[in-house]
Amino acid sequence: MEFSSKLLEKAVNEMSQLPGIGKRTALRLVLHLLKQPKEQTTFLSQSLLNMREDIKFCESCHNISDVEVCEICSNKNRDHQLICVVEDIRDVMAIENTGQFKGIYHVLGGKISPIDGVGPSQLKISSLVEKIKSGNARELIFALSSTMEGDTTNFYIYKQIQDCDIITSTIARGISVGDELEYADEVTLGRSILHRVPFENSFKSN
Amino acid sequence: MEFSSKLLEKAVNEMSQLPGIGKRTALRLVLHLLKQPKEQTTFLSQSLLNMREDIKFCESCHNISDVEVCEICSNKNRDHQLICVVEDIRDVMAIENTGQFKGIYHVLGGKISPIDGVGPSQLKISSLVEKIKSGNARELIFALSSTMEGDTTNFYIYKQIQDCDIITSTIARGISVGDELEYADEVTLGRSILHRVPFENSFKSN
Known part of the structure; x- marks a missing residue:
């Protein structure tokens, strides 16, 4: 692509x-900015700079936050x-x-994926293990993607805390709400039968 | 969408x-920037600001340029x-x-489109008409999109300069190179027959 301007x-x-x-998309976006008032470009650039410079990660759960401890972690009404x-x-x-969730979170910042060069040390796993070993948690829910990498990460964490006095669970895998059964894949359908729930629980929330 | 950070x-x-x-896309892009070194955000913001602040439009053809008259318009080897x-x-x-083109350009900055509120006065039409009335041009090639708005714009300009001593032409409409005839629409195919070219011209360039 030849440009008429550096x-x-x-x-x-x-x-x-x-x-x-x-x-091509970048060119379309940049030409759009050129047609708009100068302020739009100034606001965009400034908000990106401010965000990158001043954003914090919660000390406890590593979620993005404007303060040291995020709103969720500092909320006393939630189940810590x-x-x-x-x-x-x-x-x-x-x-x-x-x-549906009234507890707190722990953000890993990714999942273990040797192909992408992401090992356990790049993730916030050690702080999670410490938190659990200090004995303040009752239950740990794994809510990672249902992929090879997600399962590996779940298992890696599970191995480190299996001697602790804590309940571990994963979010339910099954047929999505609104999905037709005939189009579901075998593994999902199989698991949804294996992990069936009592009918009276199925229309309760919480 | 609820954000944990303003x-x-x-x-x-x-x-x-x-x-x-x-x-959602915006969130993905912004989170990507957060994962990258700070410099990437700085470079992006700075280059957008510089571009918006310092870019010029060529005085003659209204193309984007870093100088008053763009490289194409100031090139003496081109056919002015x-x-x-x-x-x-x-x-x-x-x-x-x-x-394939050795002449100069004139960038309108859009096409006449009443639905989008774009009239002739928002486009760089008057400077084009002046340029032609001053008598320095031999041929005007219309290379707008082949849409209703493009055709309207062509015709609007044509009406204003039809008394001038200038040849007007439009770029050829026809079957794209590599296209199968059976999938071409009727109008395109019809025009390509109407505006057929001598066979010996079809493999010449320039």
């Missing part, structure tokens, strides 16, 4: 470093003995949106 | 102002009597990439 070329190159944004292990802050947001 | 929320909101970027009218600077880049 400034444009630089902006497009930086923009196309973002995941899923190719050169019930810990839900998730990969990412997006998962915290997704679970919070359901309104 | 800084994050603001960055995501600004990012999702860009066309084709929804809230042959003007190609395009919508957007992306079209300039696309035509330049073909290597």
